[in-house]
Amino acid sequence: ANASVRANSGKRYTNDVARTAAQNLKDAGIHLLANYIVGLEGDTEATMKETLEEAKAINAPFFNLYAATAYPGSALYREAVEKGWPLPARWIDYAQHSPGFRPLPTATLTSQQIVAFRDQAFREYFDRPAYMDEVVRRFGMPVEQDIRHMLEQKIERTS
Numbered sequence: 001a002n003a004s005v006r007a008n009s010g011k012r013y014t015n016d017v018a019r020t021a022a023q024n025l026k027d028a029g030i031h032l033l034a035n036y037i038v039g040l041e042g043d044t045e046a047t048m049k050e051t052l053e054e055a056k057a058i059n060a061p062f063f064n065l066y067a068a069t070a071y072p073g074s075a076l077y078r079e080a081v082e083k084g085w086p087l088p089a090r091w092i093d094y095a096q097h098s099p100g101f102r103p104l105p106t107a108t109l110t111s112q113q114i115v116a117f118r119d120q121a122f123r124e125y126f127d128r129p130a131y132m133d134e135v136v137r138r139f140g141m142p143v144e145q146d147i148r149h150m151l152e153q154k155i156e157r158t159s
Helices: 003-008 015-027 045-058 077-082 111-126 129-139 141-152
Strands: 032-039 064-066
Touching: 015 045, 032 111, 045 064, 045 111, 064 077, 064 111, 111 129, 111 141, 129 141
Parallel strands: 032 064
Antiparallel strands: none
């Protein structure tokens, strides 16, 4: 959601454009799965919170929050290797839900801080009355129950 972080990532849209697109989809009866990334270049605790708050404002029926990760073969991976940034030692630790998941740190945040924010923000997004009310309205009580069951699951992190 932060304009500076978005610009660092090469994105040219604004929050207003994203909100309008989300509303247009909703008006057309299309259910949006909104994906967001935290831990990008320039991200801080405050800018990651901006992203979460913007996601809440859009209130998509499904939401996912990824931590910026230098996947092998990507441009970000090549940059990480060139700059000597820490990378996961095991393939499994590239998986966002792996106990040892290790995204890239930023200038102000460690990998662990980014993962902790991601996990907390994921739960916070789904466990809101505004979200649950919308889910029940669109999909019914069984889906709310499924989401509550999902929220009972906790990812055990080792790093």
